[in-house]
Amino acid sequence: MFAYKIITDEVQATIHFEGDIDIDAGDVLEDEIEPAVSPYTNIVLNLEKVFFVDSSGIGLIIRLVQVLQELGRNVYIEQTQPEVMEVFELLQLDEILGKEIFR
Amino acid sequence: MSILIVDDSRLNLVFLQNVLDAAGYKNIQTASSAQEAFDILSIRDQLSPRKAAAIDLILLDIVMPGIDGIEACRIIKSCTVYQDLPIIFLTADRIHFKEAFNAGGMDFIEKGGPDYELLARVQSAIRLKKEMDSRKVREEKVHKELQLAKHLQRSVLSPPINETMIRVHSSYLQSTEVSGDMLYWKMFDPQHCGVLLIDVSGHGISAALISMSIRSLLDGIVGVVKEPHLVCEELNKKMRALFGKNRRAAYFTAIYLFIDLERKQIEYFNAGHPPGLLFLKDQYPTQLTGTTVPIGIQNDMKLDTAIVTYDTPARIVLYTDGLVEKPGVSIHAGIEKLEHYAQSLYYLENEAFVVKLERLIQHRKDDVCIISIELP
Numbered sequence: 001m002f003a004y005k006i007i008t009d010e011v012q013a014t015i016h017f018e019g020d021i022d023i024d025a026g027d028v029l030e031d032e033i034e035p036a037v038s039p040y041t042n043i044v045l046n047l048e049k050v051f052f053v054d055s056s057g058i059g060l061i062i063r064l065v066q067v068l069q070e071l072g073r074n075v076y077i078e079q080t081q082p083e084v085m086e087v088f089e090l091l092q093l094d095e096i097l098g099k100e101i102f103r
Numbered sequence: 104m105s106i107l108i109v110d111d112s113r114l115n116l117v118f119l120q121n122v123l124d125a126a127g128y129k130n131i132q133t134a135s136s137a138q139e140a141f142d143i144l145s146i147r148d149q150l151s152p153r154k155a156a157a158i159d160l161i162l163l164d165i166v167m168p169g170i171d172g173i174e175a176c177r178i179i180k181s182c183t184v185y186q187d188l189p190i191i192f193l194t195a196d197r198i199h200f201k202e203a204f205n206a207g208g209m210d211f212i213e214k215g216g217p218d219y220e221l222l223a224r225v226q227s228a229i230r231l232k233k234e235m236d237s238r239k240v241r242e243e244k245v246h247k248e249l250q251l252a253k254h255l256q257r258s259v260l261s262p263p264i265n266e267t268m269i270r271v272h273s274s275y276l277q278s279t280e281v282s283g284d285m286l287y288w289k290m291f292d293p294q295h296c297g298v299l300l301i302d303v304s305g306h307g308i309s310a311a312l313i314s315m316s317i318r319s320l321l322d323g324i325v326g327v328v329k330e331p332h333l334v335c336e337e338l339n340k341k342m343r344a345l346f347g348k349n350r351r352a353a354y355f356t357a358i359y360l361f362i363d364l365e366r367k368q369i370e371y372f373n374a375g376h377p378p379g380l381l382f383l384k385d386q387y388p389t390q391l392t393g394t395t396v397p398i399g400i401q402n403d404m405k406l407d408t409a410i411v412t413y414d415t416p417a418r419i420v421l422y423t424d425g426l427v428e429k430p431g432v433s434i435h436a437g438i439e440k441l442e443h444y445a446q447s448l449y450y451l452e453n454e455a456f457v458v459k460l461e462r463l464i465q466h467r468k469d470d471v472c473i474i475s476i477e478l479p
Binding site: 086 | 302304305350351352353354356375376377393395396397400401405424428430431432433434435469
């Protein structure tokens with residue numbers, strides 16, 4: 001199960017993810033979430049309610065963040081669950097996306 | 104299309120046969136009792152035949168002497184080969200409907216109703232049967248293809264090494280039919296050995312396509328450049344060139360060991376892969392942790408490597424995350440469990456050791472690959 005909710009103000013869009021992020025989330029991330037948040041200067045991925053991200057899910061997150069960064073947006077990932085953080089650390093996500101992304 | 108009509112009234116049989124015949128259904132068989140129908144369907148003692156008779160639809164009367172239509176339907180439907188065979192009940196009395204549907208009937212026809220109703224129901228049942236049949240054929244074909252692909256993929260795996268100074272064994276478990284994991288090793292000379300394990304993101308066919316295409320390059324990479332930072336660089340270049348323009352980020356994690364048996368030293372790179380484990384006698388295992396990012400993500404990835412030395416006897420375990428990962432549970436906890444379990448099996452001979460480690464697999468949704476390197 002994967003769901004999301006986007007909360008916005010003038011400059012910032014926060015995406016609240018819920019459920020597992022795996023290959024099934026791909027279409028939603030690309031077709032719905034990416035276009036919805038890309039106009040905002042600051043984009044926050046809130047992972048408070050995400051307890052599992054598999055390797056395809058990581059690929060999707062990397063791609064989303066990179067696309068937004070290329071547009072000059074500030075992207076942040078916050079409230080990552082410890083189990084998910086372990087996987088991010090294993091894959092050295094801070095090295096790939098920049099250390100400042102996690103908060 | 105072949106239709107079987109079962110009715111104890113000869114008059115009804117003739118009538119139905121005529122209506123269907125006039126509508127163009129030529130292959131019609133009739134039975135005047137359930138037992139006769141079973142004979143045509145090769146059902147003996149209520150047991151399913153090995154092969155289904157060539158019947159595509161049964162029109163079945165409910166009220167018959169001996170075995171009635173509802174019981175007959177239940178028996179036919181209990182046969183594996185007839186589970187998808189549509190059965191339409193013939194009845195004069197709606198009182199039987201509920202029971203008839205519960206027994207596995209797909210439709211009913213009221214006796215004495217207009218011909219067009221009979222023909223419409225027969226047509227839709229036959230159309231459904233045809234679709235189910237062709238779907239089954241397709242599924243069967245895909246299944247066979249995947250089985251073949253699975254054998255093909257296993258056939259490119261490196262055979263075990265059984266030397267006096269080094270033994271390498273593995274366990275390769277494909278989640279669906281094909282795997283995104285790939286292993287490779289090579290003795291460069293009697294003193295030097297290279298061992299590589301990769302895990303392509305995702306699983307299933309797309310991951311397997313990537314793992315197989317990378318496998319085809321390994322003789323030209325590991326076999327030629329040998330040293331970890333060069334192997335890493337080459338793999339990344341190839342991965343970027345092949346799949347870098349893909350809409351979705353395709354990458355793989357990898358761990359590669361360059362083992363020097365003379366100096367008892369291992370140089371390795373670990374590209375986002377779970378840590379390899381180095382076991383030395385009576386010591387807590389050393390983790391061969393990450394030195395760089397996964398392969399295929401960045402154009403210019405750092406090519407850091409690390410060096411560990413060992414005393415013999417030693418054993419190294421490499422594995423893909425399917426062995427230690429479980430949704431919602433800490434991967435570190437999984438690795439710790441593996442460390443304890445592997446240590447308790449330390450006395451086992453290398454091949455048996457690898458097989459025992461398979462027991463740790465929590466869920467078979469992911470591919471799993473385990474390599475054990477014994478340095479006696």
